[in-house]
Amino acid sequence: MSTSISVVPARPESAADPIVGDRVELQLLTTLKCNLKCTYCSLGVGEVLGSQTELKYDIEQLAVFVEKHLSGKEIYVTFYGGEPTLNRPMMEAVMRRFPAFRYQLQTNGTLLDDLPDWVLAKLSNVLVSIDGGEQTTDGYRGRGIWRQVIRNVHHVRDRLGGTVTARVTWGNPDTTFEELDDLADAFDYLYWQFVADEMYFGDSVDKRKAVLVRLIDRFFERSDRLYPVVPLMGIVRNKLLPNRGRELYAGLTQCRVSTHLINVMPSGEIYPCPDMMYAHEMKMGEIQGNWLGKSPLQPTPEMPCEGCEAFSWCRRNCMKNLHLAYVRKDERYRANVVEPICELLRFMGREIDRHDPAGWFARLTLPVRQRLIGAEVYDYVEIMP
DSSP: OOOOOOOOOOOOOOOSOSSOSSEEEEEEEOOSOOSOOOTTOGGGGGGOTTSOOSOSSOHHHHHHHHHHHSTTSEEEEEEESSOGGGGHHHHHHHHHHOTTSEEEEEEOSTTGGGSOHHHHHTEEEEEEEOOSSHHHHHHHHOTTHHHHHHHHHHHHGGGOSSEEEEEEEEOOTTOOHHHHHHHHHHSSEEEEEEOSSSOOOTTHHHHHHHHHHHHHHHHTSOSSSOOOBHHHHHHHHHHHOHHHHHHTTTTSOSSGGGTTEEEEOTTSEEESOTTOTTOGGGOOEETTTTEEOOOSOOOOTTOOGGGSTTHHHHTTSOHHHHIIIIISOOHHHIIIIIHHHHHHHHHHHHHHHTTOHHHHHHHSOHHHHHHHHHOGGGGTSOSOO
């Protein structure tokens, strides 16, 4: 007779601060329920999506946790899901209980117009998930979603306290330059992330490179205004000022999961990466038990990054990808996902260098230079794609 034993991480006894630096992003998953079924959803891994629909901790328990572990730090909250607006009472309760925090919402945008004005006014940034143009977005999200999202963004934009950012998961290799350029014009910022899925076969990498060439050309066209594409902004900033990548993250990784991002599930369990909440060995804390440990997603000798030409400005990019490829040694994932993404990043670096970024930076007006160096949106998105 065999017995299955579930191993739960013990509460850490070390007094060392598990948060690196003086800022922390408290990502609160209001629910794991969603009103869409996007084909590439990372929460579908391990059947996370929809598994937790009710909050198992209360706001005062969260306050006790914050007082013990995050006291003295600059805290900014991201409401995440599932679709976070499906639990609007929780969002409102947190914003009332912690009025001095900064707030971001990551949403599919379909319910954005239902939020009250006072909530919209307190949002420093809204990340709206959209995949490109109408055909691409609806192909992943369902018919009519693109039009609904664009309409909602226009409806609330004047009432938002901060910026609105198009968050693109670049999955379709046929996504065009025009689709992404239109989003850069329609939103305050465009941020894309190369999809962490097996979508890099055949000529798909070359297709993305052709689009990247045009995006980078557009980025360096002018010096009187900034092309608001965050991955390009972040790479150029880190190339020009590599100290920013080191100082802000204590020399660790550009990916915030190693340093100061904590994801609180509706159950109260805490994980470093929102895409690895199915992996129980990644658990690093709990609200009800009031404990917090160091993120287990840290650089390791198995990761080949330090010998890469992009290391000084990339700073390891996605730690989930590196962990799966080089620590768990998932050879298929490494070959089909991680290596193509790293190739695209190196390509971007070479294309940027071709435009003499230092000479371009010297021609910038001071306001544009300051925005490139210190845009607040950097706090809310991964600077690397």
